[in-house]
Amino acid sequence: MPGGCKPIELSERQETILRIVKDEGPITGEHIAEKLNLTRATLRPDLAILTMSGFLEARPRVGYFYSGKTGNQLLGEHIRKLTVKDRKSVPVVCQEETSVYDAICTMFLEDVGTLFVVKEGGVLVGVVSRKDLLKSSMGNQDLQSIPVGIVMSRMPNIITCSPDDTLLSAASKLISSQVDALPVVKEREGGDDGPEVIGRITKTTVTKAFVELGEGATV
Amino acid sequence: MPGGCKPIELSERQETILRIVKDEGPITGEHIAEKLNLTRATLRPDLAILTMSGFLEARPRVGYFYSGKTGNQLLGEHIRKLTVKDRKSVPVVCQEETSVYDAICTMFLEDVGTLFVVKEGGVLVGVVSRKDLLKSSMGNQDLQSIPVGIVMSRMPNIITCSPDDTLLSAASKLISSQVDALPVVKEREGGDDGPEVIGRITKTTVTKAFVELGEGATV
Structure with a gap:
């Protein structure tokens, strides 16, 4: 069984989404999709990845926020579990x-x-x-x-x-x-x-x- | 900007999918969905996360494989970038x-x-x-x-x-x-x-x- 924590490589599109949310968040999934000329359904996996991995936070009826955590900060959270x-x-x-x-x-x-x-x-x-x-x-x-x-x-x-x-x-x-x-x-x-x-x-x-x-x- | 690499917490459903693919892979997305009594569309974000993060590998027309990498192995890949x-x-x-x-x-x-x-x-x-x-x-x-x-x-x-x-x-x-x-x-x-x-x-x-x-x- 894999542990609950591992690194993930972000795609170019995911990096773009992060940039949009960082600059304009809170922003809804629909608005992000519009900006990228993509459907909401196409974006769903990307938004799921970014949210579950801790880069973005989602609040119902408000939209996506940038969590402010960088990849290395999240790796740091793993290291900080050692006592x-x-x-x-x-x-x-x-x-x-x-x-x-x-x-x-x-x-x-x-x-x-x-x-x-x-x-x-x-x-x-x-x-x-x-x-x-x-x-x-x-x-x-x-x-x-x-x-x-x-x-x-x-x-x-x-x-x-x-x-x-x-x-x-x-x-x-x-x-x-x-x-x-x-x-x-x-x-x-x-x-x-x-x-x-x-x-x-x-x-x-x-x-x-x-x-x-x-x-x-x-x- | 976040780095390209960070840890991710897997959901219970994702852990279940991993177990199925580990035991029965190669297996198609449709078959995984059947086993879980879910639609293919519901599973799509989970499969995307598991594939992009390196836990699973996907081959067209064949299905999903278990990559054999544990969470900590993938975390190790980050550390191995230091020279x-x-x-x-x-x-x-x-x-x-x-x-x-x-x-x-x-x-x-x-x-x-x-x-x-x-x-x-x-x-x-x-x-x-x-x-x-x-x-x-x-x-x-x-x-x-x-x-x-x-x-x-x-x-x-x-x-x-x-x-x-x-x-x-x-x-x-x-x-x-x-x-x-x-x-x-x-x-x-x-x-x-x-x-x-x-x-x-x-x-x-x-x-x-x-x-x-x-x-x-x-x-």
Whole structure:
């Protein structure tokens, strides 16, 4: 079974109809037909396609409106159905007291580029990236004596996302904040000291979703 | 003006028609109408939508076929229009003789996670990632004396892409090879010693494309 959503190529006549409705809408089907020197019956499939696909809106006794949505906006609606909840992966964490040396080892063992630093209850206190660790390992000989707490980015200066966010909004934060990973967090019942880390969204997550969309896999 | 490509929601009746054609195609419009107890004229817009959107194919005097494409496959066709050529960014390079120390500095200055290692003529000889540099900087005190050549991945064990590839195929290589960046290369005229690096595709490139598609920007 096909999914409910797919792209459609518009014909030249459909593009012309769109232009007419955009310029003169609301306009009835009869008036559009007149302008094109065609019968209403000939136009019916075109108007049905344009309405069902969301380019036009029809209101009884008034006529057709231009919805204002472009093809790419409509494709965007499909992408916006993907959520953080459905896509997040497991967070890899360490503590503030963890040494830079151990943090690097964890990164290699777990094959991730970012660790989330937590305290009791999984509460987020910071984020440490491969970049932070690379910087602190340059010229420092005793990585076992430096705690992650002094090289990490610290709350509240951490960009996070929530399980109910769209993957699109998380991806947008990754780009605008120039980070490789976002902690997925949820507020804790009666917890005042910060949100709990429950997942991880990275540029890899987004790249995988892009590949699956492009290859036509279920999304 | 809308682009030529957008998603469309199928009605229940259209889904039913698809199922009939899938099971019994090739089948004429008349026969489909009979099965549904509807007139041919009533079905005409539905058949037009299904054909123009690529779900069905029509052959005169034979009838309708199921194209075998799912909704998501058709959505994928939109994504597959994005090319490496249109999306690549500038490569950041160093030489085999560059020290690990200088390579790390270049990475920070240029704010990239991967350097391409080239020889004369921009010919690709290797790739060095933040991960490679982090590994070599652990416990090594004299990063200025270690050349990039001994910590990099070396040709021909480098996954590359070409300007004419789709962004989708490049994204798929990023995932399957578990790397953060691919060099974009082209063969050199009469050059036997390898391809020239002309660009860079990273998970950031793909994440940006995903955000633009999702936000309905031009792609």
